[in-house]
Amino acid sequence: MRRLLESVKGSVAALALGLNVLVVFTCMMPFALVKLVVPAKAVRRVCDHALNALAFRWIAFNDFLMAAAGRTRWDIHGLAGLKHRGWYLVSANHQSWTDILVLQKVFRGRIPFLKFFLKEELKWVPVIGLAWWALDFPFMKRGKKGGRSDFETTRIACEKFRLIPTSVINFVEGTRFTKAKHAKQSSPYRHLLKPRAGGMAVALATMGEDFDALVDVTIAYPAGTPTFWDLLCGRMKEVVVRVEQRPIPRELVGVADFGDAAFRRGVQEWIAQMWDEKDRQLDELLARAASR
Numbered sequence: 081m082r083r084l085l086e087s088v089k090g091s092v093a094a095l096a097l098g099l100n101v102l103v104v105f106t107c108m109m110p111f112a113l114v115k116l117v118v119p120a121k122a123v124r125r126v127c128d129h130a131l132n133a134l135a136f137r138w139i140a141f142n143d144f145l146m147a148a149a150g151r152t153r154w155d156i157h158g159l160a161g162l163k164h165r166g167w168y169l170v171s172a173n174h175q176s177w178t179d180i181l182v183l184q185k186v187f188r189g190r191i192p193f194l195k196f197f198l199k200e201e202l203k204w205v206p207v208i209g210l211a212w213w214a215l216d217f218p219f220m221k222r223g224k225k226g227g228r229s230d231f232e233t234t235r236i237a238c239e240k241f242r243l244i245p246t247s248v249i250n251f252v253e254g255t256r257f258t259k260a261k262h263a264k265q266s267s268p269y270r271h272l273l274k275p276r277a278g279g280m281a282v283a284l285a286t287m288g289e290d291f292d293a294l295v296d297v298t299i300a301y302p303a304g305t306p307t308f309w310d311l312l313c314g315r316m317k318e319v320v321v322r323v324e325q326r327p328i329p330r331e332l333v334g335v336a337d338f339g340d341a342a343f344r345r346g347v348q349e350w351i352a353q354m355w356d357e358k359d360r361q362l363d364e365l366l367a368r369a370a371s372r
Contacts, residue, residue: 090313093149097142097312104138105211112214125243131215132193132244139184139193146181150314158323162190167241167290169283169328170194170249171351172297173272173358175257177308178316179299183249186321191295192245197279216240218248220279242290250279252351257305271362275355277348284347288333293325296354298361302369320365326354 111127111134118124146152162168168191172183183194193215200219203209213219241248253273255261267274303317310316329350335343 086313086315089149090309093145093312096145100138100141100145101208101211104134105207107134108211108214112210115214121243124240128216128240128244135193135215136188139188142181143185143188146185146311146316149312150316152316153318155318155320156186156323157321158325159186159190161325162187162295162323163245163292164190164192165245166191166247166292167245167287168192168247168293168295169280169287169291170247170295170297171252171280171354172249173257173299173362174251174253174255175299175301175305177256178306178311179251181311182299182319182321183297186297186323187247192247194247194249195241196249197283241287247295248283248287250283252276252280252355254279269355269359271366272355272359275348275351277344277351280351281344281347284328284332285335285343288328288335291328291333294328296324296326296358298322298358298365300362300365300369302366318369320369322361322365 108131111130115124115127170183170187170191172179180196187194195215195217198212198217198219203213203219205212252275254276255273257271257273261273265274298321300320301316301318302320306316329346332343332346332350
C-alpha cells in the first residue's frame, strides 16, 4: 500500500512538473520571439531579464514540489558571500538527475540562474529545447579539430553572458557516477569518476576573466543516490551539500590559444587537485552520516 501511495504521489508530482514547464514555456515565448527578430543588445538585455525571472519562478515551483513530495533533510553549508549579481563558474560531482534540481534549489536567489553546457542534439527536444535556446544555454557541437567547434560555440554564448550576471555550470565527470562506470574507468577515486578538463578549459579560455570565482560543489546522498522517480515519490531522505568559493588561477585566464598544451595541462592539474579534496570530503560526509 505504501508503495502504491508513493507511486500515486510521484505521478501527481510528475504531472505538476510537466504543467509547470508548459506554463513557463508559454510565458517565455513572446520574449524569445522578440530576441529572435530584434537582435539589439538593449532589447536582448530586457528580454534576458524577463526570461531569467520566469526561470526563477519555474525553479521556485520545483522547490515547492520537492518539499510537498517528502520530508527531505537538507544539510547545506558554504553559501555565505555569494552574490546574486555575480559571474560564476560552477563545478559539481554528478550522481543522479536529481543533482540538477538540488543545485537549483541550493542556489536560487543566491547566484544567477545556472546555465548548463548541452549537446547540440538537445536543441530539438520538444518544448524544453526552445526554452533552453531562449535562455542562451550553450549548445556544444563536437568538432574534429581539438574541440574548435566547442570553443567557437562557447565563445559566442559567452558574448551573450556578458550582458547580464550569469552562472555557468560544468559537470567535469561528463556523465553520472555509477559503480559500473567507476569500475570500467579504473577510477583512482572512491566516490568519483575521472574528471575531464575539456569543458572547464573551454569555459576558462572564453570567459575566465569575467568569473568572480569558481563555485565548487560537493553533493552527497547518505541514504543512497536517489533516482528522479524517487524524488517525485518523496523517497529522497537526505541531501548534504558543501559549497566552496575558489579563486581561479591567474595563469588559467586570458589564454589566447585554447589549444595551448600548457594551458590544458594546467586546467587538468587544477581539477585533479580539487577532485582529490572532493573525494576525501565525500568520505568524511558519508562516514559522519553513517555514524549518526
